Amino acid sequence: MKREGDSDPYAMFSREKSDLKRVPMMPVRDMVIFPQMMSPFIVGRESSVRALEEALAGDKKIFLATQHDASLDDPKPEEIYSVGTIANIVQSVKLADGNIKVLVEGVERGKVVSVTAEEGFFRASLRAIPNRAEPSPQMTDASTRVTGLFEQYVKLSQNLNYDSMIAAVRSDDAAKLSDSVASNLQIPVEEKQELLECFDPLERLNRVADILEGEIEKLNVERNINTRVKRQMERAQKEYYLNEKLKAIHKELGRGEKNELEELKKKIDTAGMPKDTHEKAIQELKRLEMMPPMSAESTVSRNYLDWLLAVPWKKKSKEIRDIAVAERILEEDHYGLEKVKERILEYLAVRQLVKNPRGSILCFVGPPGVGKTSLAMSIGRATGRKFVRVSLGGVRDEAEIRGHRRTYIGALPGQIIQMMKKAGTVNPIFVLDEVDKMSTDFRGDPSAALMEVLDPELNHGFTDHYLDVEYDLSKVMFVCTANVLHTIPQPLQDRMEVLRIPGYTETEKVQIAKRFLVKKQLEQTGLTGDDIAFSDEALTHIIRHYTHEAGVRNLEREIANICRKNSRRVVKEGRGIHVDVAPTNVNDFLGVIKYREIWAEKKNEIGLATGLAWTEVGGQVLSTESTLMEGKGRLTLTGKLGDVMQESAQAAMSYVRSRSALFGLPRDFYRHVDIHVHVPEGAIPKDGPSAGITIGTTIVSALTRNPVRCDVAMTGEITLRGKVLPIGGMKEKLLAAHRVGMRTVILPKDNEKDLADIPAEVQANLTLRFVETMDEVLQIALERPVQTAAPVPAPEVAADFHAEAESDQELTN
Ligand SMILES: Nc1ncnc2c1ncn2[C@@H]1O[C@H](COP(=O)(O)OP(=O)(O)OP(=O)(O)O)[C@@H](O)[C@H]1O
Ligand SMILES: [Mg+2]
Numbered sequence: 001m002k003r004e005g006d007s008d009p010y011a012m013f014s015r016e017k018s019d020l021k022r023v024p025m026m027p028v029r030d031m032v033i034f035p036q037m038m039s040p041f042i043v044g045r046e047s048s049v050r051a052l053e054e055a056l057a058g059d060k061k062i063f064l065a066t067q068h069d070a071s072l073d074d075p076k077p078e079e080i081y082s083v084g085t086i087a088n089i090v091q092s093v094k095l096a097d098g099n100i101k102v103l104v105e106g107v108e109r110g111k112v113v114s115v116t117a118e119e120g121f122f123r124a125s126l127r128a129i130p131n132r133a134e135p136s137p138q139m140t141d142a143s144t145r146v147t148g149l150f151e152q153y154v155k156l157s158q159n160l161n162y163d164s165m166i167a168a169v170r171s172d173d174a175a176k177l178s179d180s181v182a183s184n185l186q187i188p189v190e191e192k193q194e195l196l197e198c199f200d201p202l203e204r205l206n207r208v209a210d211i212l213e214g215e216i217e218k219l220n221v222e223r224n225i226n227t228r229v230k231r232q233m234e235r236a237q238k239e240y241y242l243n244e245k246l247k248a249i250h251k252e253l254g255r256g257e258k259n260e261l262e263e264l265k266k267k268i269d270t271a272g273m274p275k276d277t278h279e280k281a282i283q284e285l286k287r288l289e290m291m292p293p294m295s296a297e298s299t300v301s302r303n304y305l306d307w308l309l310a311v312p313w314k315k316k317s318k319e320i321r322d323i324a325v326a327e328r329i330l331e332e333d334h335y336g337l338e339k340v341k342e343r344i345l346e347y348l349a350v351r352q353l354v355k356n357p358r359g360s361i362l363c364f365v366g367p368p369g370v371g372k373t374s375l376a377m378s379i380g381r382a383t384g385r386k387f388v389r390v391s392l393g394g395v396r397d398e399a400e401i402r403g404h405r406r407t408y409i410g411a412l413p414g415q416i417i418q419m420m421k422k423a424g425t426v427n428p429i430f431v432l433d434e435v436d437k438m439s440t441d442f443r444g445d446p447s448a449a450l451m452e453v454l455d456p457e458l459n460h461g462f463t464d465h466y467l468d469v470e471y472d473l474s475k476v477m478f479v480c481t482a483n484v485l486h487t488i489p490q491p492l493q494d495r496m497e498v499l500r501i502p503g504y505t506e507t508e509k510v511q512i513a514k515r516f517l518v519k520k521q522l523e524q525t526g527l528t529g530d531d532i533a534f535s536d537e538a539l540t541h542i543i544r545h546y547t548h549e550a551g552v553r554n555l556e557r558e559i560a561n562i563c564r565k566n567s568r569r570v571v572k573e574g575r576g577i578h579v580d581v582a583p584t585n586v587n588d589f590l591g592v593i594k595y596r597e598i599w600a601e602k603k604n605e606i607g608l609a610t611g612l613a614w615t616e617v618g619g620q621v622l623s624t625e626s627t628l629m630e631g632k633g634r635l636t637l638t639g640k641l642g643d644v645m646q647e648s649a650q651a652a653m654s655y656v657r658s659r660s661a662l663f664g665l666p667r668d669f670y671r672h673v674d675i676h677v678h679v680p681e682g683a684i685p686k687d688g689p690s691a692g693i694t695i696g697t698t699i700v701s702a703l704t705r706n707p708v709r710c711d712v713a714m715t716g717e718i719t720l721r722g723k724v725l726p727i728g729g730m731k732e733k734l735l736a737a738h739r740v741g742m743r744t745v746i747l748p749k750d751n752e753k754d755l756a757d758i759p760a761e762v763q764a765n766l767t768l769r770f771v772e773t774m775d776e777v778l779q780i781a782l783e784r785p786v787q788t789a790a791p792v793p794a795p796e797v798a799a800d801f802h803a804e805a806e807s808d809q810e811l812t813n
Contacts, residue, residue, distance in 0.1 A: 019127060019128075020113055020125045020126060020127060021061075021086070021110070021125070021126045021127075021128060022123055022124070022125050022126075023055070023061050023062060023063040023086060023110070023123065023124055023126055024051040024052075024054040024055045024058075024062055024063065024121055024122075024123055024124075025051060025062075025063045025065065025080075025084075025112075025115065025121070025122040025123060025124040026043070026048045026051045026052065026062055026063070026064055026065075026121075027048070027065060027066070027067040027075050027080045028041065028064050028065070028066055028067070029066070029067055029070035030070050030189060031066065031189065032066050032183070032189060032192035032193050032195075032196050033064045033066075033084070033085045033087060033104065033106050033183075034085060034106050034179040034180070034182055034183040034195075034196060035085055035106040035107060035108050035109060035131055035176075035179055036105075036106055036176050036179055036180060037105070037106045037179070037180065037183045038090070038103060038104070038105050039087075039103070039104055039105075039106070039183075040101065040102070040103045040104075041101075041102060041104075042095075042099050042100070042101050042102075043099060043100045043101075043102055044098075044099040044100075045073065045074075046120065047074065047120055047121050047122070048121075049100060050119070050120040050121040051121035051122070052089070052092065052100060052102065054118075054121060054123075055089060056089060056092065060088055060089045061086055061087070061088060061089075061107070062086070062087055062089060062104070063084055063085075063086050063087075063110055063112075063124050063126060064084050064085050064086075064087055064104065064106075065080050065081050065082070065083070065084030065085075065112070065124075066080070066081050066084065066189060066193055067079055067080050067081075068080065068081065070189075077112075077115040077122060081193055081196075081197075082111060082112040083109060083110070083111050083112075083193075083196055083197045084109075084110055084112070084196075085106040085107070085108070085109060085110065085196070086106075086107050086108055086109075086110045086126065086128060087104040087105055087106045087107055088104065088105050088107055089102055089103075089104055090103045090104060090105050091103040106179075108128050108129065108130065108131055109128070109129040109131065109196065109199065110124070110126035110127065110128055110129065111126060111127045111129060112124050112125070112126060113125045113126065113127055129199055131175045131176070131179070131201070132175060132201070133173065133174040133175040133201035133202065135174075136202075138202060139174045139201070139202055139205070140174075142174065142202060142205040142206055142209065143174045143177055143205060145205075145209045146177060146178065146181055146205055146208055146209045146212065147177070149209055149212035149213060149216065150165075150166075150181050150184075150212060151166060152212075152216050153185075153212050153215055153216050153219070154166065156216060156219035156220065156223060157186065157215075157219060159186065160184070160186075165184060174201055174202070174205055175201035175204075177205070178195075178201060178204040178205045178208050179204075181208050181212075182195040182196075182204070182208055185208075185211060185212070185215065186215075187211060187215070191211065194207075195207060195208065195211075239292075243292070246293065246294070261285065261288070261289055264285055264288075264305060264309075265282075265285060267309050268281045268282060268285065268305075268308075268309065271308075271309055271313050271314075272313040272314030272315075273308070273313045274313075274470070274472075276469065276470070277308070277313075277469040277470070280308075280468075280469055281305060281308050281309075284301055284304060284305055284308075285305065287301055288301045288302060288305065300406065304406060304466075307413060307417075307421075307466065307467060308467065308469070310421045311413075311417055311420050311421050311467070311471065312420060312421075312423065312424050312425050312426050313426070314426065315424060315425050315426065316425055316426050316427050316475070317384055317385050317386055317425045317427055317428070318384055319383055319384050319385065319427065320382065320383055320384035321352055323345055323348060323349055325382065326344075326345060326348055326379075326382035326383065327341075327345055327382075329378060329381050329382040330344060330345070330375075330378050330379075330382055333374065333375075333377075333378040333381070333516075334371055334374070334375060334378060334516075335508065335511050335512045335515055335516060336504065336508050336511070336512070337371070337375070337501065340364075340375070340499050340501060343497075343499055344362070344375070344379060344499075347360075347362060347497065348379075348382070348383065351477075360456060360497065361454050361478045361479070361480060361495055361496045361497065362376075362379075362478075362479045362480070362496070362497055362499060363435070363479070363480040363481070363482060363493075363496035363497065363498050363499065364376070364479070364480070364481045364482070364499050364500075364501055365481075365482050365483070365484065365485050365498055365499070365500050365501070366483070366500060366501035366502055366503065366550070366551075366618070367483060367502070367503050367549070367550035367551050367616065367617050367618030367732070368483065368549070368550075368551050368553055368617060368618075369549060369550070369551025369552050369553025369554070369556075370501040370502075370503055370504065370550060370551040370552070370618075371501065371551070371552075372481040372501060373389070373431060373433060373481060375501075376389075376429060376431040376479040376481065377431075379429055379477075379479065380428070380429035383429065383477070385425070385427055385428050385429045385477060386423045386424065386425050386427075386428035386429070387423075387428065387429050387431070388419040388420075388422050388423045388428050388429075388430055388431070389419075389430075389431040389432075389433055390415045390416075390419055390430075390431075390432060390433065391433040391434055392432055392433065392434050392435055392437060392438045392446070392450075393433070393434035393437035393438075394437060394438075394439070395415075395437075395438050395439075395446050396438070396439045396446065397444065397446065398444030398445060398446050398448070398449050399414060399444070399465065400414055400415055400446065401414045401415055401416055401446050401449040401450060401453070402414040402416070402449045402463075402464055402465050403417060403464045403465045403466035403467070404465055404466060405465045405466065405468075406465075406466055406468065411465075411466050412466060413464045413466040413467055414449075414464050414465070414466070416453055416462065416464065416473070417464045417466070417467055417471065420471070420473075420476075426472070426475045426476070427475040427476060427477070428476060428477070429476075429477045429478075429479060430476045430477065430478050430479070431478075431479050431480075431481065432450070432478060432479070432480045432481070433480075433481050434481065434482065434483070435450070435480045435481070435482050435488055435492070436482035436483055436484050436485070436487045436488050437482075437483075437487075438450070447488075447489045447491075447492055450492060451491060451492055451495070453473060453478070454478055454480075454492065454495045454496070455495055456474065459472075459473040459474055459476075460472045460473065460474040480496060483616040483617070484616050485498065502550070502618065502619075502729075502731045502732045502735060503549075503550025503551060503618045503619065503731075503732055503735045504550070504551070504552065504735070505735060505738060505739075505759050505761050505762055506540065506543055506544070506738070506739065506761075507761050508759070508761075509539075509543050509552055509555060510536055510539045510540055510543065512552050512555075513534070513539045513542075513543075513552065513555055513556075513559060514534070514536070514539065517552060517555065517556045517559050518534050518559055520556075521556070521559045521560045521563045522563060524560070524563075525560070525563040525564055525566070525567045526567055526570075527563055527566060527567060527570065530575070530578060531566060531570055531575065531577075531578065531579065532562075532563065532566050532578070532579045532580075532581065533578070533579075533580050533581065534559070534562075534581045535580065535581065535582050537582060537583050538581040538582050538583055538586055539555075540583075541583035541586055542555060542558050542559070542586060542590070543555055544595070545586075545593040545594060545595055546558050546586075546590055546593070546594050546595070547594075547595075548594075548595050548739075549617065549618070550617060550618025550619060550732065550735060550736070551618070558590055561589065561590060562581060562586075562589040562590065565589050566579060566589075602710040603710060604707040604708060604709050604710050604783050605707055605708065605710065606701055606702060606705055606706070606707045606708070607625055607626045607627055607628075607698050607699075607701050607702035607708075608623060608624070608625045608698065608701075608708060608710075609623070609624050609625075609694045609697045609698045609701065609708045609712075609714065609781065610622070610623060610624075610694070610708075610710070610712065610713040610714070610742065611623075611624045611679075611690075611691050611694035611695075611713070611714060611715060612690070612713050612714065612715040612733035612734075612736060612737055612745070613688070613690070613691070613715075613733070614688070614690070614727075614728060614729030614732050614733055618732050618735070618736065619729065619731075619732035619733040619734070619735050619736030619737070619739075620736055621713060621736050621737060621739075621740050621742070622679055622680070622691075623679070623680055624677070624678075624679050624691060624694045624695060624698050625677070625678050625679075625680070625698060626675055626676065626677045626678075626695070626698035626699050626701070626702045627675075627676050627678075627702060628673045628674070628675055628702050628703065629673065629674045629675075629676065630672065630673060630674070631672070631673055631674030632671065632672075632674065633670040633671050633672075633673065633674070634674040634675070635649065635650065635653055635674075635675050635677070636674065636675070636676045636677070637649050637676075637677050637678075638676070638677075638678045638679075639678050639679035639680060640679075641679060642688070644688055644689050645679075645688060645689070645691055647689075648689040648691060648692040648695065648717060648718060649677055649691075649692075649695045651692060651718055651719065651720055652692055652693075652695045652696035652699060652718050653675070653699065654720050655696055655718060655719075655720060655721070655722045655774060656696065656699050656700055656703065657670055658720070658721075658722075659722070662786075662787055663700060663703060663704050663786070663787075664704065664787070665703055665704070669703070673703075675699060675702070677695055677698065677699070679691070688727075688728075689717040689725075689727075690715045690716060690717055690727040690728075691715075692716060692717045692718030693714055693715070693716040693717070693718050693724055693746070693774060693777050694714050694715070695718075696718050696774055696777070697714065697777060697778065697781050697782070700778055700782070700786075701781075701782060704782075704786070706782045706783060706784050706786070707782070707783040708781050708782060708783070709744075709780075709781055709782070709783055711742055711743040711744060712742070712743070712744045712745070712746060712780060712781050713737045713742040713744070713745045713746070714745065714746035714747075714777060714781060715727050715730075715733055715745075715746070715747060715748075716746065716747065716748040716771070716777070717748070718774055722773050722774035722775060723772065723773060723774070724748045724749070724771050724772055724773060724774060724776075724777065725748060725750070726748040726749075726750035726751045727747075727748060727751060730747065730751050730754045730757075730758070731754065731757050731758055733745075734758055734762050734766065734768075735759075735762065737766060738761075738762045738765055738766055742766065743766065743767060744766070744767040744768075744769060744780065745766050745767070745768055745769070746769045746771055746777055746780055746781065747768060747769065747770050747771070748770065748771065748772075749770045749771060749772045751770065752770045755768075
């Protein structure tokens, strides 16, 4: 720092004693007085008062210098800075407490040369230091810089009044500018003193500018921090305020949030969850506690916890283990079905002895209305379990079984978990209806998810996407139902124990109606046996003429219909009239007969044969017809036939051509005719090879103009050589043939072994003809005997094959 020295431009003054001024000296603390500045302050110290009085008595000039240590009351001359300011006393007022208030105006800098002690005060010999600045470009630059910076500084600093400050420092003189700015800076006394001791105006200006820059930076940082802190405080305060208010509202409404969370905790602790799940639930609860209540995420979290608590973890129905009771209940609920009931009882027995027997999922397969679902319900009743059911028909999304992840808006658990919640126990009987109607698409394979549900080795750790914890399904008793087996994926089938319920005969249906359906419907329509009675004949009449089914669903509906009409009558006319439902008055209730045709009552016709098919709704009787037209050997097939059925039609055609000689047809007959094979009831998709012999029969009948016997029904696959191969669903097909009143049924020889399954009633009413060759079929089915064969000579066969290969392109469908 530059003080007085050799380079000091004013150094020469020091040598000339005559220039020295002798002025009373007053030490000041905590402030530095600059020239040109007006400063008010209070004087209290004795020595200071003395110095003031001395100055006032003289030319009113006083030397003000800052003491090093503000805490000293009586500083010695060497404890006072040697550079100060000579000032004029503008005003002085004695205050009531003895102190004096003075207003001084700085005149010029003074440097102490010597100090003498007088009566009670010091007098300094001073050298005055002139304050002049020669105008120069540097000086102008520095002044502009300081003015600009000072404006910024005042703006940022909250303690300074902008207008008065700017006015105070406005000065054309650079030397004066630096002093007035310096005196207004809020910087430590030491720094101010340094500025006072800097005698060169340009240097002083630059130093002031540097200090200003530093101060501005500090103020900026401070301001940024301040605004940030302020903003945070505001937000925190607002949240706090709102939360408090909310709590108050809750309290007012009598639902303390705290209590609710505590209650949740209690529920979680007592739900009987496995350890991992319990941990997860507690974690979620902690998360919930941190969230502002009523926020969207807390609702999500809340719902999740509610689900975790809603599914059963340990509650169990007490199982009935008495097989005799089970037997009684099954018998009470269902007529017939002896074999199925026996299998169910065996199954229940095995489940008691072995924990997880392989393939232990029951699957009832059969047409609609044969009692699959109601049997499953009976099992529930017989074992004392709760009963739940989901329908998988049309399910194509894995998520329907396993749920959606919680991250999806509106996510829910899948059907399995939802049903478990509904059951409320860990060991219900769980019916999966229509497993054959599931399909697969891009949203994942539901049957894969189902596999995990049904596999006894996997299902103790079933995971639902929503719950996201393992759930034990091993105590659940699953029962599936399906109309057909072949659409169920093989791996699923492997896990099931299939029980077929093919359908009922007419007599069985009458019994079921008498014992169960009528009773049930009377109850449901508020009638008693005094109001109405159904005779066996009436029931048979309804079965024959108003229903057309393997099961008893429509029969039950028609009975309900009759009952409802009678309820209406009872309400209108009162009790006391008894109605006997008989064949003669059924049409009063149900209208005209819906199914009149009894197939066997039809006429024998050329090219029209009766086939037996096995469809989803059970056995079906299907007419099959062929007609000939002049043409070029085209084979046309219509009636929604699947690929396999079309191929078997072509096989039948090839058989006919290979036997043309025997049938008395010209060898090239096929070159001049088109054959059209049609299977009516186009709405029903048909497939499978078992129509082969029926199609063959119609073609031969059409070509030879030999009518087919209308009381004969048939089913069997045909080979090129005229062999008849076995078929599936024999029982269903025979029930259908019996239902429509056929007399004779032609069946493949290889199916004779299935005879054991056929109800005696059906066997007694139908003549069953088991055959090995198509030739036998024709003998039975056609009205006039057909010449059957000496075996076809070998060369001819070869030639035939040749012809066949040629004409294959002509045979189009
Ligand atoms: N053997 C039977 N004894 C008594 N009632 C029966 C018998 N078979 C069926 N039922 C009755 O027939 C009605 C239809 O049965 P259910 O609904 O169980 O048929 P389903 O085989 O499940 O049919 P779907 O394949 O259409 O679901 C029920 O009221 C049932 O009680
Ligand atoms: Mg059902």
